[in-house]
Amino acid sequence: MRLILTLLCRNEADIVGSMLDFHLSRGVDLIIATDNGSSDGTDAVLETYERKGVLRLLRESSHTHDQAVWVTRMARMAAEEYGADWVINSDADEFWWPTGGNLKDELAAIPASVQALSVERRNFLPPGPNAADELPFHQKQTIRERRSLNSRGRPLPPKVCHRGLAAIAIGDGNHVVMLDGQAVPAAPSSGLDILHFPVRSYDQLERKIREGTEALIRNPRVSSRVGDTWRHLYSQHLLGGTLPAYYVGLRPPPTTLEEGLASGDLVDDRRLQKALAMRPPL
Template sequence: MIVMTILVKDEIDIIEANIKTHARLGVDAFVVMDNNSTDGTREKLEELSKKYEMTIIDEKGLYNQAKWMKKLAKTAKKIYNPRWVINNDADEFWIPKEGTIKEILSNTKGAVLTCQRYNMVLDESVSEGNFLDAKYYVANPVFYRKETQLTQEYPSIVLSKIGPKVITDPKGLLIIRGGNHKALHLRNLWDYWRHYDKIKRFDKIEVYHYVIRSYAQFEKHIINRKRLLESKKHVRMGPHYRRWVKLYNEGKLKEEFENRIVFKKDAVDVFKRYGIFQETNVGDIIKSSLSS
């Protein structure tokens, strides 16, 4: 059995596509945690749970990804006793190179499978809200330093390197790192202590990340991050989010979106020429799942 865990907060624009696509690709059940969504996400989950095998957890506390993803994994193990757990986010799609997720994982041994992840690209041909029309992903990212992401005006975080994601055997799982990029398992203790770039990727499944889908979604997400940063608790957060919160406070978030997130045709042509952008049919795969 394959179970997918998902942590959501205000993901009404994408959560249905996520559930339907992965169910069609062979995920048997979902364990979804909703953190105080106010945009209809929680109601959509209730609707989807009538068609798909799903356990919904309501979490009212202050956002804590590492703690909650571990809770999701434990819940998946307790309720479904699966062979594999896919630790997912609402904006990520796990696409097999051939066949289905079910077919691939049914014939795979191991404890932790580390899958490469890519950012999807919005360009000016993609109208507001129609993010599934995006045709390109960042195949070869830019390696911005942390200090650059925080202090410089020019970085495009969509272009930056992002960590892989993991599929785990819940039996023997000890720790899932905060962003689900790495897992400590009784059967992979040696690999865990090495840098994850040295761990061999499981190349039969790749993850496509729709990190920014529209300005409305982007702004709402940054407002949620701003509230988290302004809480009294210590918060671990990537430098790019801190930079975006700063830009929001300065009234410059829309400018950031238009100039460094949505790519003009000339820029797309250059990035294609040098292999930074490559084409993908992921959007068509998702659309077919929604229409079937």
């Protein structure tokens, strides 16, 4: 079985190396990555993995966040050029966790009739106010939500992985895959979980919302519904000057946090911290 992961990223230098190391250690054979004009050294990190022969690097300098187009190209390349049996389309802040320890084993056990899997995401809280800046994110962020909501208060939509298919098309957000214009039914996965680290510092959040929303505004292909959560944070908080307060509010005060842990609404989850501590950089 051949497992390929695609990655579209821009300015994710603080997390992308850990993300690549983790997935390569859990059964991914090759990563196809598109760097969208990063300026923080992300492209240099990707080039390091390309030189080691475990990553194919593509580049898109146009800041239009044309995700569906670029990810579809990578997913089709995975099937046509690299013979992928399964393809995971991921963001840099997502860690696809196999409950059995290996992504290949989990996907190999899926019945042949299933062409796509729906995988839930679990958001980790931002670092505490006293966390040391020099520590990596996985040492500062160990508490996650049992059930995550997006910035509009709606359930966080799952992501979809799929079998390697030359005619596959990926929707914006990687939430749906299509064949011949029809959505492919995605079976819920019990063997995979996505550990999600969308907010790792205030500066990172502000940059993501500003760059991401302004890129979508420049993209004539997408409707205003695409990137709805980014657009909401941009218009309601970034432009309104309340994004710092929004960021602080993402992490409950100590008493509320302890209550959440006691009730099970929050979970002290150190799986990734332990996995990355045991895995030296490739």
